[in-house]
């Protein structure tokens with residue numbers, strides 16, 4: 001995959017908060033590679049070296065390797081998008097919140113618990129798209145969210161809410177990185193538009209989703 005994509009993410013199967021996530025890059029001009037865990041970057045001269053180093057780190061836990069996406073940046077910091085999707089009061093999947101997450105400058109993940117900052121989608125995209133295009137892009141993401149909800153429901157009919165992590169690459173193509181089944185609604189309180197969180201809360205209370213969720 002490294003040869004094929006140039007960069008991959010290696011992630012624990014049951015991870016949260018960006019913990020244990022590794023970014024690996026292949027450097028063809030030097031025929032070597034480098035990998036980053038937290039804010040430490042190390043280099044490796046052969047795939048075998050890399051494999052040994054990763055095995056020592058991942059131990060016996062299960063990991064996946066995923067094609068790496070070169071995320072768009074805002075003031076030199078990477079960002080991705082969290083899309084909140086819920087069953088609404090008519091029991092239909094509806095995207096209720098979209099928010100951007102800006103990584104800490106030295107981190108490879110955007111998670112809030114890993115130094116990330118929540119920031120409005122419009123602000124992040126304003127460097128890359130015109131205001132009219134931003135609105136259209138946002139409704140495409142809304143449709144994508146609802147579609148993922150409908151699709152996953154066919155296998156997991158009891159699902160009520162999803163938090164989808166979406167990467168946007170340099171060509172503005174969206175990629176689904178991860179779908180969380182227990183998303184935190186509280187991140188949406190940070191938006192100026194208070195109606196977003198109010199709706200998330202209203203839907204969540206209707207299906208009992210706020211129970212047991214701490215800030």
Ligand SMILES: Nc1ncnc2c1ncn2[C@@H]1O[C@H](COP(=O)(O)OP(=O)(O)O)[C@@H](O)[C@H]1O
Pocket residue numbers: 008009011015016017018019021066067068069070071080108109110111165167177178
């Ligand atoms: N394939 C990828 N390409 C680029 N960045 C990624 C990729 N996978 C994960 N990331 C970054 O790492 C973060 C955490 O990964 P994620 O799969 O969401 O795991 P977690 O369950 O720990 O949140 C993502 O929000 C994103 O910023």
Ligand SMILES: [Mg+2]
Pocket residue numbers: 017018165178
């Ligand atoms: Mg995530």
